[in-house]
Amino acid sequence: MAGMRKTPLRKCVITNEMRPKRELIRVVRTPDGDVQIDPTSKQSGRGAYISADPEVIQEAKKKNILSRHLKTNVDAELYDLLLAEAEGLKK
Structure with missing residues (x-):
């Protein structure tokens, strides 16, 4: 019983699905205002989780959803x- 750990869940900001944290990518707006991918999920700043699915990422790009969630301009890069x-992540 002591070896059983709960899998942390996070919500994808595009699909609104609760998924295991390892299946999502965290994007963070740092206190300096930079927007970057946070592979450790420990950087300080406003974060948003997005599914690691190319279709979901394309939808986010088309609708510019990350800009709204992070409250800053997100580059296409x-x-x-x-x-x-x-x-x-898929490999």
Whole structure:
């Protein structure tokens, strides 16, 4: 019983699905205002989780959803980095 751990769940800001934290990618707006991918999920700042699914990332790019959640402008380059990160998680 002591070895059983609860899997942390987080909500994807695009699909609104609760998924295990390892299946999601965290994007953070740092206190300096920079927007970047947070692979450790420990950086300080306003964060948003997004599913590691290329279709979901494309939808987020099209609707500019991350800009609204992070309350700042998100460059299109970040979405390309998210797609690359999603491909890395699938392997």
